[in-house]
Amino acid sequence: MAPSAQLQRAIAALKAMKRLGFDQGVSKAILKELLKVYGNNWEYIEDENYRLLADAILDSLEAKDNGANKKYPAVADELGKPVKRLTAVDDLGPSQSTHEHETYGETILKKKKLVASGEASLISFKGEKNKPVEAQCSHGGIGAFLSPDSLLKDETDGIGEMHPQLAINFEEPRTLLDHTTSKITRRTMCSSYQRDEQYKCDREDNVVGYKEPKIEPDIGVLQETAVNTTFLDKPIHVAGNDISTNCNISTAVVEPDRVPSEIAANGEEARNLGDSGANTLNGPTHAFNIQLAPNKGNDVQNELSTNANIVFSNMGKEDVAKLSPLNESMGSCKTPVIHRSLTGRSFNGSPNLVSLEAQRGMNGLQSGLHIDGESNGLQENGASESSNNNVSHCLAFLPFHENVVIASSPQHDKHDIAKGEEKLKISVVNEFNSEETPPYFRYISCNAVYQNAHVNFSLAQISEDDSCINCFGNCLSASIPCACTRVTGGEFVYTLDGLLKMEFLTEFIYMNCYMGKHFVYCKNCPIVRFSSGYKPVACKGHPVRKFIKECWSKCGCNKQCGNRVVQRGITRNLQVFYTANGKGWGLRTLEELPRGAFVYEYVGEILTSKEFRDRTAQGYGSAEHTYTLVLDADWGSVEGLRDEEALCLDATFYGNVGRFVNHRCFDANLVEVPVEWETPDHNYYHLAYFTTRKVEAFEELTWDYGIDFKDLEHPIKTFKCLCGSRYCRDCCRSKGRKRK
Numbered sequence: 001m002a003p004s005a006q007l008q009r010a011i012a013a014l015k016a017m018k019r020l021g022f023d024q025g026v027s028k029a030i031l032k033e034l035l036k037v038y039g040n041n042w043e044y045i046e047d048e049n050y051r052l053l054a055d056a057i058l059d060s061l062e063a064k065d066n067g068a069n070k071k072y073p074a075v076a077d078e079l080g081k082p083v084k085r086l087t088a089v090d091d092l093g094p095s096q097s098t099h100e101h102e103t104y105g106e107t108i109l110k111k112k113k114l115v116a117s118g119e120a121s122l123i124s125f126k127g128e129k130n131k132p133v134e135a136q137c138s139h140g141g142i143g144a145f146l147s148p149d150s151l152l153k154d155e156t157d158g159i160g161e162m163h164p165q166l167a168i169n170f171e172e173p174r175t176l177l178d179h180t181t182s183k184i185t186r187r188t189m190c191s192s193y194q195r196d197e198q199y200k201c202d203r204e205d206n207v208v209g210y211k212e213p214k215i216e217p218d219i220g221v222l223q224e225t226a227v228n229t230t231f232l233d234k235p236i237h238v239a240g241n242d243i244s245t246n247c248n249i250s251t252a253v254v255e256p257d258r259v260p261s262e263i264a265a266n267g268e269e270a271r272n273l274g275d276s277g278a279n280t281l282n283g284p285t286h287a288f289n290i291q292l293a294p295n296k297g298n299d300v301q302n303e304l305s306t307n308a309n310i311v312f313s314n315m316g317k318e319d320v321a322k323l324s325p326l327n328e329s330m331g332s333c334k335t336p337v338i339h340r341s342l343t344g345r346s347f348n349g350s351p352n353l354v355s356l357e358a359q360r361g362m363n364g365l366q367s368g369l370h371i372d373g374e375s376n377g378l379q380e381n382g383a384s385e386s387s388n389n390n391v392s393h394c395l396a397f398l399p400f401h402e403n404v405v406i407a408s409s410p411q412h413d414k415h416d417i418a419k420g421e422e423k424l425k426i427s428v429v430n431e432f433n434s435e436e437t438p439p440y441f442r443y444i445s446c447n448a449v450y451q452n453a454h455v456n457f458s459l460a461q462i463s464e465d466d467s468c469i470n471c472f473g474n475c476l477s478a479s480i481p482c483a484c485t486r487v488t489g490g491e492f493v494y495t496l497d498g499l500l501k502m503e504f505l506t507e508f509i510y511m512n513c514y515m516g517k518h519f520v521y522c523k524n525c526p527i528v529r530f531s532s533g534y535k536p537v538a539c540k541g542h543p544v545r546k547f548i549k550e551c552w553s554k555c556g557c558n559k560q561c562g563n564r565v566v567q568r569g570i571t572r573n574l575q576v577f578y579t580a581n582g583k584g585w586g587l588r589t590l591e592e593l594p595r596g597a598f599v600y601e602y603v604g605e606i607l608t609s610k611e612f613r614d615r616t617a618q619g620y621g622s623a624e625h626t627y628t629l630v631l632d633a634d635w636g637s638v639e640g641l642r643d644e645e646a647l648c649l650d651a652t653f654y655g656n657v658g659r660f661v662n663h664r665c666f667d668a669n670l671v672e673v674p675v676e677w678e679t680p681d682h683n684y685y686h687l688a689y690f691t692t693r694k695v696e697a698f699e700e701l702t703w704d705y706g707i708d709f710k711d712l713e714h715p716i717k718t719f720k721c722l723c724g725s726r727y728c729r730d731c732c733r734s735k736g737r738k739r740k
């Protein structure tokens with residue numbers, strides 16, 4: 001919520017307390033605490049004419065009466081005379097409105113003693129410094145163990161003891177306050193569900209006359225998420241050999257909207273698409289992170305070592321584990337099959353399942369690239385590595401096992417290369433040679449962690465300052481920009497039509513062209529560390545980029561909110577086609593695109609720079625085309641980034657349409673924009689592509705890879721540029737300098 005609105009609400013609250021006869025200083029101090037506790041959720045505080053606030057003040061005053069003032073003199077000195085407590089709801093009757101409270105003034109206010117609000121049930125938030133305070137929680141495991149100092153810092157000064165019903169609600173908001181308290185585990189994150197259960201329980205015990213807190217929209221999401229992820233029982237995405245790490249699913253799950261009506265197929269190709277829009281009601285789109293190929297020696301490895309039949313399936317509404325033994329279907333396969341199902345749930349409540357099916361060949365007919373279970377590196381398996389087929393037959397990264405067989409080479413569906421993963425079908429056309437479809441890769445619509453990349457998507461990491469928890473509906477239609485616009489100067493980057501606003505677009509284009517002006521340098525750069533073979537080589541610098549922050553599930557707004565564009569996925573009619581000028585396959589639009597339109601997100605496997613290096617060293621880099629991007633990291637802020645924090649996005653084996661977009665120097669029609677929604681970690685952004693200008697139907701889509709064609713040492717292989725731009729940076733390069 002914007003500060004002015006906050007202020008207005010605070011003034012209203014203080015006025016209401018004044019009317020009840022409370023000292024303004026005391027009211028202010030308590031209000032501040034409550035806001036902190038409730039994560040600025042005003043609805044709790046405003047409910048029933050500020051009942052919670054009034055009662056908290058009274059509690060403080062009571063504490064003073066009981067001698068707590070000796071313990072907390074700072075508070076006690078501030079406190080005014082105890083006056084009255086708001087009556088319980090039942091005392092007032094259902095018709096008692098705020099107005100009536102005001103009308104009756106003090107006369108209707110009578111103090112109702114809470115039956116079990118004695119000292120024993122009080123929780124001191126002062127506690128002992130640096131010691132965790134355990135909430136008085138009757139549900140084992142739900143109670144949080146938090147350091148009040150780290151979370152509430154010195155602002156706890158001035159607050160006395162609180163009743164349990166307040167204290168219970170202290171748990172979750174405090175874990176959410178500040179993402180810098182990054183070591184908070186799921187255990188410490190009391191979900192609203194748990195909190196409300198806890199609350200009920202306390203109410204029963206204590207006969208509390210409070211109205212049960214409403215479940216806010218964002219909290220509802222939290223609740224569901226918490227329930228859905230309990231099967232993991234461990235923090236999400238903690239690198240290591242933890243079973244939950246290796247096979248976890250992160251929570252960015254987005255229900256696609258129907259395809260906007262303005263999307264209409266244009267031209268012949270578009271007509272050929274036929275029911276290109278008919279897929280819009282397919283199952284939810286999912287932003288799962290799935291870690292593949294766990295290390296040898298752990299539990300998952302033991303399971304996986306029996307080989308896997310793992311398939312990225314399109315997760316329909318009634319997705320269930322449909323994993324049949326591979327050895328039944330594969331005939332010659334001697335080894336058993338592991339069935340590892342990963343379940344998640346979309347926010348519409350329908351259960352989803354991601355199953356992974358990996359097939360690998362050893363029958364000699366197939367050449368394949370394999371990742372060895374121990375080294376996690378690629379292994380050549382026979383045939384010429386320069387062939388695209390190497391890529392096409394490398395289907396999944398699993399611990400290498402000799403007895404695995406690929407039955408047949410999978411094919412792309414030329415009518416829909418996305419195989420239903422996107423809301424629209426994406427057709428494939430080749431008018432130049434007999435190659436019907438591009439070399440095989442697995443189409444995924446959301447990034448997937450390969451193995452060690454540290455991408456932490458825990459809800460607790462996203463502070464409430466980073467979400468607009470009090471918003472409702474569409475943030476763009478509110479009069480004041482929401483908290484999610486903080487990173488973009490308090491302004492939404494999108495227009496009501498879902499386009500990137502001109503000023504932001506210009507800024508992003510400028511940023512991409514002149515990135516050299518905003519470079520930071522690492523002392524011990526993980527990128528050069530690996531590419532130089534651990535020799536001490538100076539960092540070449542990393543661009544510091546601006547990014548977009550979209551609203552997310554922790555926000556109060558809905559999925560159709562105008563500040564959620566990229567996460568809704570592809571909504572434009574696109575086509576993979578074979579280019580005429582030697583660049584191989586490319587991507588084009590089948591409809592005219594306005595300037596600032598979101599087209600796609602670049603999707604692939606998230607690798608650490610070491611994993612990428614290992615892949616390259618094993619020969620992967622000799623494939624004809626490269627599909628790897630370096631992701632951003634918090635380069636400047638830390639002395640030495642860990643390997644798991646310097647990440648790449650590799651769409652070679654798993655990817656989406658983004659992998660087909662070719663490079664064009666400077667005047668490309670797309671610009672890359674980092675977008676953040678489910679994690680405040682700046683070592684991971686979604687890379688989204690927006691049009692830099694109006695793009696005609698059937699125009700090839702291009703973006704400037706930012707390649708320095710002179711840098712022959714760059715880990716990502718360059719190529720002889722055929723972009724055709726009059727500004728081509730590769731125009732002076734002789735053929736002889738082309739990298740081998």
Ligand SMILES: C[S@@+](CC[C@H](N)C(=O)[O-])C[C@H]1O[C@@H](n2cnc3c(N)ncnc32)[C@H](O)[C@@H]1O
Nearest residue numbers: 583584585625626659660662663719721722723
């Ligand atoms: C991300 S892929 C693009 C899709 C690729 N053309 C394909 O057939 O799969 C990047 C690769 O495409 C080729 N490429 C992209 N832009 C190019 C350009 N302007 N000139 C020549 N080749 C290009 C290069 O081989 C590069 O490594």
